[in-house]
Amino acid sequence: MKVQVDQSKCQGHNRCYAIAPELFDVDDMGNAFAIGDGVVEPHLAEKARLAVANCPEYAISIVE
Amino acid sequence: MTTLDEKSIYGPVTSWKTDFDHADPSYNENAHEIWSELRGTCPVAHTERYGGTWLPVTHDLVHEIAYDTEHFSSRGVVVATVKPSDLPDAIPAPIGGAPPITSDPPFHQDARRILLPAFSPKTIDLWEPEIRLLCRELIADMKAADVVDAATQFAQHIPVNVIARMLGFPPEDGAVFRGFVHDVLEAINLEPGKRAEAFMALDSYIAKQVQDHIDNPRDDLTNFLLNAKIYDQPLSLQHVGGSIILLLIAGIDTTWSAIGSSLWHLATNPVDRRRLVDNPALMPTAIEEFLRAYAPVTMARVVKDDYNFHGNEMKQNDWVLLPFPAANRDPEEFENADQVLIDREVNRHAAFGLGIHRCLGSNLARLELRVAVEEFLAAFPDFELAPDEVVKWSVGQIRGPRELPVRINARTL
Ligand code: HEM
Ligand code: SF4
Numbered sequence: 436m437k438v439q440v441d442q443s444k445c446q447g448h449n450r451c452y453a454i455a456p457e458l459f460d461v462d463d464m465g466n467a468f469a470i471g472d473g474v475v476e477p478h479l480a481e482k483a484r485l486a487v488a489n490c491p492e493y494a495i496s497i498v499e
Numbered sequence: 500m501t502t503l504d505e506k507s508i509y510g511p512v513t514s515w516k517t518d519f520d521h522a523d524p525s526y527n528e529n530a531h532e533i534w535s536e537l538r539g540t541c542p543v544a545h546t547e548r549y550g551g552t553w554l555p556v557t558h559d560l561v562h563e564i565a566y567d568t569e570h571f572s573s574r575g576v577v578v579a580t581v582k583p584s585d586l587p588d589a590i591p592a593p594i595g596g597a598p599p600i601t602s603d604p605p606f607h608q609d610a611r612r613i614l615l616p617a618f619s620p621k622t623i624d625l626w627e628p629e630i631r632l633l634c635r636e637l638i639a640d641m642k643a644a645d646v647v648d649a650a651t652q653f654a655q656h657i658p659v660n661v662i663a664r665m666l667g668f669p670p671e672d673g674a675v676f677r678g679f680v681h682d683v684l685e686a687i688n689l690e691p692g693k694r695a696e697a698f699m700a701l702d703s704y705i706a707k708q709v710q711d712h713i714d715n716p717r718d719d720l721t722n723f724l725l726n727a728k729i730y731d732q733p734l735s736l737q738h739v740g741g742s743i744i745l746l747l748i749a750g751i752d753t754t755w756s757a758i759g760s761s762l763w764h765l766a767t768n769p770v771d772r773r774r775l776v777d778n779p780a781l782m783p784t785a786i787e788e789f790l791r792a793y794a795p796v797t798m799a800r801v802v803k804d805d806y807n808f809h810g811n812e813m814k815q816n817d818w819v820l821l822p823f824p825a826a827n828r829d830p831e832e833f834e835n836a837d838q839v840l841i842d843r844e845v846n847r848h849a850a851f852g853l854g855i856h857r858c859l860g861s862n863l864a865r866l867e868l869r870v871a872v873e874e875f876l877a878a879f880p881d882f883e884l885a886p887d888e889v890v891k892w893s894v895g896q897i898r899g900p901r902e903l904p905v906r907i908n909a910r911t912l
Binding site for chain 2: 446447448449450452453454461462463464465485488489490491492
């Protein structure tokens with residue numbers, strides 16, 4: 436399981452970073468990106484799903 | 500304080516569907532009922548007031564307009580008797596009078612990028628100790644009174660002090676700022692001439708502060724803007740002044756309202772209050788739920804050219820309100836939309852807007868809101884609305900309690 440942030444949709448609400456700082460980080464402009472290659476360890480799967488479900492811009496998706 | 504006296508040029512509302520007035524005091528008091536009634540009958544209300552204004556109330560429609568910068572301009576974001584198109588010397592789109600909030604693409608993004616780093620989560624987190632200290636001082640000032648006004652003695656002062664410090668403005672001018680905010684956001688249904696006077700007073704106050712920063716540079720947001728560049732040129736003084744006005748206006752009533760509404764909820768819902776006191780781990784979901792259910796900010800757009808929006812014949816320069824708070828209560832988007840559930844885990848709310856104008860201060864606003872609620876609850880674990888006193892709600896696009904008398908039943912001080 437992997438998460439990815441669509442940079443063209445992210446507007447920097449920072450909900451993902453607040454919910455799952457293990458999976459997401461933010462740049463100087465406040466936009467989010469997936470940490471590393473976005474791989475989600477099994478114990479973080481629920482947090483990944485919550486991040487997806489709380490992004491107001493529908494910018495995060497789970498792949499694989 | 501130079502506050503305008505309130506005399507609406509419009510009469511009482513005859514129908515929320517065809518003659519609404521969001522600055523009628525009964526609108527904010529009954530907002531949730533009004534939206535839910537409109538959602539069931541017509542999802543886009545209309546009024547001839549303010550020269551023609553539309554009010555879509557579903558999440559889908561609000562979302563669509565927020566994303567549609569082709570048909571809707573941000574040139575005017577506060578519906579009032581004066582329209583941007585009535586002002587011959589107004590700064591035209593895509594820049595507008597207070598960039599980036601009044602700006603449209605492509606300029607918007609360039610103006611916004613200048614400010615983003617100053618409001619990124621990591622920069623804003625550094626303010627936490629100072630905000631906490633400020634909250635504690637305000638609480639200490641309330642001393643041992645049995646009844647305190649959580650809006651005027653507490654919530655109001657937090658964003659005013661923080662933004663004054665960020666901009667490097669005299670903190671003792673707090674009452675002056677609040678007067679300006681009132682004139683811009685609440686005194687919207689007055690004779691156009693009076694409104695123009697209020698804006699002149701605001702402009703000249705800002706010009707004075709900016710001049711003082713040019714003469715005595717220091718390390719704050721005002722000097723940061725004075726040194727900033729766009730397209731390799733320093734920002735015009737007009738741009739600097741407009742952005743400062745935006746920061747001053749955008750952060751005060753909004754955050755004050757969010758804190759006030761959250762405390763109102765806790766004063767009227769003892770079960771939630773006790774749950775939060777006993778289990779502070781609920782704080783993150785509770786704060787997001789307060790932001791959803793009591794979202795304080797409705798924005799506006801100006802129709803660029805005549806446009807048929809889902810069967811509604813919008814005319815050039817009509818106003819369109821963007822009620823993010825109504826979107827947040829739409830049962831099509833949220834389960835149990837009208838219930839406030841402080842442990843709601845899935846909460847894709849739009850309190851800070853949608854699309855390119857996402858609230859630039861959202862990280863700061865969240866921090867102030869969380870710290871304020873934490874500190875108030877830590878000092879006063881039990882409080883309720885003061886019997887025999889009334890809660891007074893704001894008028895206009897920013898919704899929140901302006902007077903919130905609460906009786907303190909338990910204190911830890
Ligand atoms: C709970 C408090 C707040 C709420 C609910 C809120 C809400 C909003 C909303 C809905 C917008 C979108 C405007 C639009 O679409 O036209 C916005 C924009 C903005 N807000 Fe906030 N706001 C809050 C606090 C703050 C604070 C504390 C600041 C800064 C000190 C701030 C600065 C701004 C700025 C600069 C914009 C314009 C962004 C742009 O146009 O790109 N806000 N806010
Ligand atoms: S929640 Fe969505 S919009 Fe916000 S920072 Fe994360 S990806 Fe971007």
